[in-house]
Amino acid sequence: MRIARTEADLASSRGGALVPTMGALHEGHLSLIRRAHEWARRRRGGAPVVVSVFVNPTQFDVPEDLARYPRDEARDARLAAAAGATCVFAPPVEVVYPPGVDVPAEPIPACARGKGLEDAHRPGHFEGVCQVVRRLFALCRPAAAVFGEKDWQQLQTARAMVRNEGLGVEILPGPTVREPDGLAQSSRNAHLTPEERPRATALARALARAADAPTVAEAQRVMRDTMARAGIEVNYAEVRDAVSLEPLPPGARPEDLAAPARALVAGRLGFVRLLDNAPWPAGPSAP
Ligand code: PAF
Numbered sequence: 001m002r003i004a005r006t007e008a009d010l011a012s013s014r015g016g017a018l019v020p021t022m023g024a025l026h027e028g029h030l031s032l033i034r035r036a037h038e039w040a041r042r043r044r045g046g047a048p049v050v051v052s053v054f055v056n057p058t059q060f061d062v063p064e065d066l067a068r069y070p071r072d073e074a075r076d077a078r079l080a081a082a083a084g085a086t087c088v089f090a091p092p093v094e095v096v097y098p099p100g101v102d103v104p105a106e107p108i109p110a111c112a113r114g115k116g117l118e119d120a121h122r123p124g125h126f127e128g129v130c131q132v133v134r135r136l137f138a139l140c141r142p143a144a145a146v147f148g149e150k151d152w153q154q155l156q157t158a159r160a161m162v163r164n165e166g167l168g169v170e171i172l173p174g175p176t177v178r179e180p181d182g183l184a185q186s187s188r189n190a191h192l193t194p195e196e197r198p199r200a201t202a203l204a205r206a207l208a209r210a211a212d213a214p215t216v217a218e219a220q221r222v223m224r225d226t227m228a229r230a231g232i233e234v235n236y237a238e239v240r241d242a243v244s245l246e247p248l249p250p251g252a253r254p255e256d257l258a259a260p261a262r263a264l265v266a267g268r269l270g271f272v273r274l275l276d277n278a279p280w281p282a283g284p285s286a287p
Contacts, residue, residue, distance in 0.1 A: 001081040003073075004050075004089045007139050013087040016040050016047035017172070018142035020133060023053040023090075024070040028185040030083040032146045032174040037084025039144055039172055050140050051080040052089040054096060058105065059128025070187070089140060096135050105131035109160030111153065111245045117264060118153045118275070121235050129154060130161055137169055144170040150184050152264060152277040156243055176276070178204065184276045191272045202230030203265050203276040206237065210263050211282035217250035219280060223265050232267040232274070239263050239280045254281040 004010045017036035021029050033051055040047040053076050060066040077088045097103055105127040112126035113119050119126055137145070147155045159171045177185045182204035183197075192200055206226035213219035216239045223237035239248055242262040249256075266275040 001077055001085065002087040003077060004087055005091055006095055010050070010087070010089060010140055013048040013050050013089075014141040015143050016044060016086075017049050018136065018140050018145040018169075019049070019051045019085070020136055020145060020147070021051060021053055021076075022055045022069065023073065023076045024187045025076045025079045026185055026187055028148060028150060028174075028177040030079060031177045032148055033080055033083035033085050035172060035174045036144070036146045039146075040084075044143065047143070048086045049084055050087045050089050050142065051076075051085040052091075052136050052140065053077075053080075054089075054091055054132070054136070056096075056128055056132040057093065058097075058131050059125050061122050061124055089136075091139070095139070096132065103131055103135050107164070109157055109164055111160050111243070112157040115153070115240075115245045117236055117238065117240075117245060118151075118266070121266065121273075126154070126157055129157065133158055133161065134165075134167075137167055142169055144172050146172045146174050148174045148176065149277070150176040150186065150275070152242075152262060153245060156245060159243075182208070184274075186274070188272050188274065193270065196269050196272070199230040199232070200269055200272075200274055202227050202232055203267070203274055205230075206265055207263050207276060207278040208282075210239070210280065211278065213281075214253060215250065216248045216252045216261075216280075219263060220250075223263065227265060227267050230269075232269050235266040235268065235273070237263075237265045237267075242279070 017040045019032050019036050036049045055069050108126050108130045147158050181201050206223040210219035210223045219239050227234050242260040261280045263280040264277040
């Protein structure tokens with residue numbers, strides 16, 4: 001396994017698939033790496049699979065979260081290699097943000113602002129994500145990049161940014177990996193107390209119950225109620241256009257929809273912020 005730290009170290013790892021991560025790899029990340037490996041094998045006859053491990057300081061709105069973000073590069077490299085990565089790119093901050101060089105955080109796509117979703121609850125977050133993703137693409141020069149469906153607004157943001165800016169990178173979605181009881185895998189789950197852990201399944205339950213609700217408004221009500229009953233402080237429980245993330249008419253029924261819709265939920269359980277999403281109504285995960 002190659003460990004790259006600089007742009008020059010990446011010379012032999014260009015033109016393949018990139019999996020951007022902040023490390024602390026779990027099964028959700030490993031499934032994204034396997035997806036990248038599969039794409040590289042089929043589409044490019046064994047192209048490189050680069051996993052970037054970089055805790056991006058510009059996307060944290062709470063400084064303590066950045067300070068306590070878990071870091072274990074040796075473990076991440078071992079897991080990434082076993083899942084099919086050919087290179088781990090673990091740059092120091094000054095390679096990503098060289099002193100004196102302006103790495104633009106703007107523009108951000110329309111789906112990343114003013115939507116009342118993650119954009120509202122994590123001010124500045126998508127500016128930081130767009131900034132680092134642009135920079136990682138410039139350094140790694142991948143043909144494709146894998147983003148998890150778990151962070152749906154981030155996935156749509158990456159897609160829109162690539163489209164708007166003509167970055168020429170194919171964005172591959174990676175399905176959400178779930179625990180046997182339905183909880184979406186996340187590094188944050190480790191911070192749930194034993195008492196909170198079963199209650200956290202309310203997000204997946206909310207999405208499942210909303211899947212056959214007759215209207216957008218009813219789906220949103222069911223999701224809110226299910227989460228609130230489990231003691232989750234609801235941040236949002238919305239059915240939106242799956243790509244633009246624009247609101248839909250409350251009275252809209254599944255058969256009225258001209259384009260795919262997505263149910264998106266987020267909330268706080270104790271100190272942990274949880275999020276999840278699913279197609280609405282139930283169906284294959286697209287687009
Ligand atoms: O999803 C993440 O882990 C991060 O937002 C990403 C895409 C690696 C950018 O830092």
